[in-house]
Amino acid sequence: MYTLLGNAKDALFDLMDAVLVTRSAYSFVELSTSPVFRRQWSSIYEAIEDGLPPRFELMQLYIAQLPQTRQLVLAGDHTAWSRPHAKTLKDRTYEHQAQPMSGAKPVTVGQGYSTIAWIPEQYGSWALPLLHERITSFDNPISKAAAQLKLVCENLPQRPISLWDVSFIYPHQLA
Template identity: 60%
Template structure:
């Protein structure tokens, strides 16, 4: 199915992808296998922002320069033995193998770490990822002095300590019609300590007022990893398009009712989740043939959003009809057979990945002891 999706992309120019993962909260489903602890932004005030359920990783194609359309290419469950980073790397690799050109992929700060940068080194995609403001990067090492081991790291670059930054390679100021005055600074040849051979360019995006002071206290830190970076006035705008995947998550949870069914097994959850990309692509392909059907309190739109297309799909479905037959009356159910015993469903504990990693380490230690004995 993904091959059919990517055929739609071949007619476009630069391909922009976005990746993220979200949680399907099932805190009370004690009979559902492989429930793990997931991040949840809708937690009760005062509680930790976590929930118990299943995580799903998604790679989407962003087809437009504006708007809220995000078209999923892969939407898969994160198993209890996978991590979000490992799942995202596998999905990105499979998508890029079928891409007609080298895409640009944008990622949130969860993926701004050395493991993700290392695991994507062999994938044919450029990466633009957000970094947390408390990270520490390192510059290019100095020239070899001829004694001892060559150094891997240069000067320290701590994102929240301006004294370690040094002079920027390039600085740009633009007046954005929506964001106002924006200042973009660029540093080159930086890397993570555990990914010394993966060089990246670092961008700091600041919103300023008319007096040149910070309008937003926390600046946006971005890292570019890959081949030639687009011009400075364009590259930081690419990250702003990442938020379409958040719009899609909200849309298919609220409008397409992804999290409404109370399914019993992970396999049933996966089959139901496979319908979400299909429905999204159907809405995208129908956007030019539907007539806007606003509710009384809504304004008419020329460029329809996913929600407005879904609102107008009733007229399309009424025209094309359905291949199914009308339901037939089947009479009264026979009910539960007399004498047949009832059994309760098995209950499964919440899977804690830290314990799994600890068990793997203990197993490796036991294997080493067995080899040396």
């Protein structure tokens, strides 16, 4: 995986470690104070700007590591990242948030992301994301999820079982 990261791979690798071991970070500066991030805080910005990890090649590498002994279980998730105050953020969209119990508003302005992950265990919460992609204003959650599932399945040796988050259904279809 390290060799696939391209430019700024050392800083990207440290950044991934910092994200994994930091319970909650509200800024890049907080990530730069992680004991596993061995660089100056500005290298986080440089790593993100210069590093363009090849998603397709990384997905193929992850798939090659999956066990071939049993049927794989994949899960899909649509996540809304609320950014109502980021007025200069490119391509913000209206996103449905399926969190009625939290008191959050059901619709927010921000960006949507679609993730498809391998679920290795029957119980537990660990998962290996195979693809994590932004849903642009030119896409919708269902078409993005379908394209991701097709791409992953084309690279698997056998047909998986797939489970999907209810938030892929449009809010008006829930009524």
